[in-house]
Amino acid sequence: MRSQTRLVTAAVVLTFLVLTVLRLKGHQIPDYLPQEAHDYFHPGERPQQQPGQPPAQQSEPKSDSTSTSSGAPTVIATTPTQSSLPAEASSTDPPKTELDHLLQKFLGLPILSYPESVSANSKLCPTDGINYDRNAVEGNVDNWPNIDSIQIAQWRHSIVAHMRLKQKEEQEKAPSGDLKGGRGIVMAAGDLQATIRARTNIRFLESYNSTLPVEIFHFADELSKTDQKLLEDLSRLEQDDRTGMKVKLRLVEGVQKGQGWKQFQIKGAAIQQSSFDEILYLDTDSYLLRNPDYIFEGQQWNDTGLLLWPDYTKSHPTNPLWRLLGQPCRNEFEGESGQIFISRTRHQDLMWLVEYFALHHEEYYGFMGGDRDSFRAAALLLGKRWAGPGRINAAAGIGNVDDASGGGHTMLQADPEGKWMFVHANLIKHAHFGKPLWSRIQRVAQDKFAPGTTYGNIDPPNDKIGDGVKLHVSSTPRMATTMTAFEGYEASVFVIEDWNMYEELREFEQKWFGFGGVH
Incomplete structure (x- = not known):
């Protein structure tokens, strides 16, 4: 009898513990997930241990x-x-x-x-x-x-x-006088070509009478004395009365320069380590078409404090990102990080996460396209809203004699109001193109600005923009983009336009060379 009582008691206790664990975990499985998703680990993945045997030895994660x-x-x-x-992540303390x-x-x-x-x-x-x-x-x-x-x-x-x-x-941080505040622009430049691009970009800003201070980050021992002098000369833009632009060189901390052809990992760390509260991160080859101050005063910025720009490519269902986030795939364009507006006050946690991805880029950047989609990934993980242009990118460049749809080398990106704002010449540094460098534009035919639209909104018909248009980046005979229609779609899904048909683009090339652009 006593034995039966003990068994009943044990069963009741076990049932109570199981129900308690389920309540604490609070799993609410979305409708789109299969029933097997209730299991944290899947069959065959948990190490098996034979009765009476010590735990099996496994190699360290790598x-x-x-x-x-x-x-x-x-x-x-x-x-x-x-x-x-990590033990700390397993804390059962109440939030x-x-x-x-x-x-x-x-x-x-x-x-x-x-x-x-x-x-x-x-x-x-x-x-x-x-x-x-x-x-x-x-x-x-x-x-x-x-x-x-x-x-x-x-x-x-x-x-x-x-x-x-x-x-x-x-x-636990003690209050100090070294508070981050104000608005500013952050760049990363570590070699001669990047330094020249940064100088050209800053001269564009100066021509727009911008007074936003600029911080340029680099790796240790990366800038030559010539590069340092070139950038230090820009600090003279600041006038005696402290008006004008102020440019400062900064050494990025905690991140080592890798061996790859792109140093993606510096971006997230530079943004986090900057001294500004409201930040415009700008790739050195993403040239502004006007003073960016008005974007900091716009409705999208006030609503979100986070402005992102879309890339050419859409999310793919096989990407591990969706398993990591525990969220359904979003039928939208992935993020592009040539320019980012972010408020530290409102999004310090997001900046911690982006910096973490940068510090551990070997693990995460393989399915984030380098750093470019890490900001959208961080925003999704943390449940953040973002905004940005309700338009997708156009491909700008020259016209190929043998292929009218090829010859693109620049991402042409709009502002939140739908007007072209960034000439992101991201491929021009990898190949030689004839002059004029910018003569035509390829864009998705259905991409037309509508007031109130924003990047991050995947409601119909936004989820269909760009369907049927294939943009291929070739490496031979030179790195360039080619826009075509997918099989089964009409060629009219994309259009080719003259560069000078847009007022904001006229005379850009003349200014670019005049401000020290090199090609």
Whole structure:
């Protein structure tokens, strides 16, 4: 009798514990997820232990980084031990702040296996007639399926541990006079060509009577004495009465220069380490067409404090990002980070996360296109709203004699009001083009500005903009973009226009060369 009583008592206690755990985890599985998503780990992924045997030894978690043709690292994940999950991220303390609550909820999100994720997200992010990052997707066709749920769990715990540590450091920080404030522009320039581009960009700003201070970040021992002098000469733009532009060189801390052809990782760290509160990050080859002050005063900025710009490529259902975030794939264009407006006061947590991705770029940048989509990823993880132009990019450049649809080397990007604002000449440094450098524009025919539209809104018909248009980046005989129609679509899905038909673009090339542009 006593034995039966003990069994009943044990069963009641066990049932209570299970119900308590389920209540604390608070899993509410969305309708689009299969029932198997209730399981945190999936069959075959949890290390098996034989009765009477010691726990099996496993290798430490590691990621092997290779390079795709797009220049972004490829992540090949191995299975970590559960003991490698950061202890701090497993805290059961009740959340104390809104960020604590969000992070705790993030850890509790279900993790889909790769097949489950692809099955669910393929319905949300179609790929037929869609321009996605084929270099990344096809280059990782064998790698992304091997990122198992334990690896995703480890990434989540590492992110949460970092965010909790940064929040703790911020809370314990003693008040000081070194407060971040005001508005300013942040750039990164580490070699002669980038330095020349930064100088040209700053001269454009000066011609618009901009007084926004500029901080230019670089890696240690990266700038030659000639480069330093070239940039230091720009500090003379500041007048004796302290009007005019102020330019300052800054050394980025905590990030080492890698061996790749692009140093993506400096961007997130530079933004976080800048001295400004309201920041415009600007790639040195993203040239402004007018003074950016008005964007800081606009409705989109006031509403969100975060302005992002779309890239040419749309989200893909196989991308591990959606498993990491625990969110459904969004049928929208991925982020492009040639320019970013961000408020530190409103988005310090997002800046911590973007910096974390930068510090650990070998693990995350392989499925974020380098740094370019890390800002959108951070915003989605933290539940942030962002805004930006309700238009997608045009491809600008020259006309090829043998191919009218080729010869693009510049991303032409609009402001929140739909007017061209950024001449992002991101490929011009990788190839030689004849003059005039900017003579025509290729753009999606249905891309027309409508008041109130914004990047980040995927409601119909926004989710269909760009369908049928393929933009291919070729490497031979030179790196350039070619815009064509996908099979099954009319050639009229894109149009070719004259560069000078837009008032804001006229005389840009003359000014670019006059301000020291080199090609």
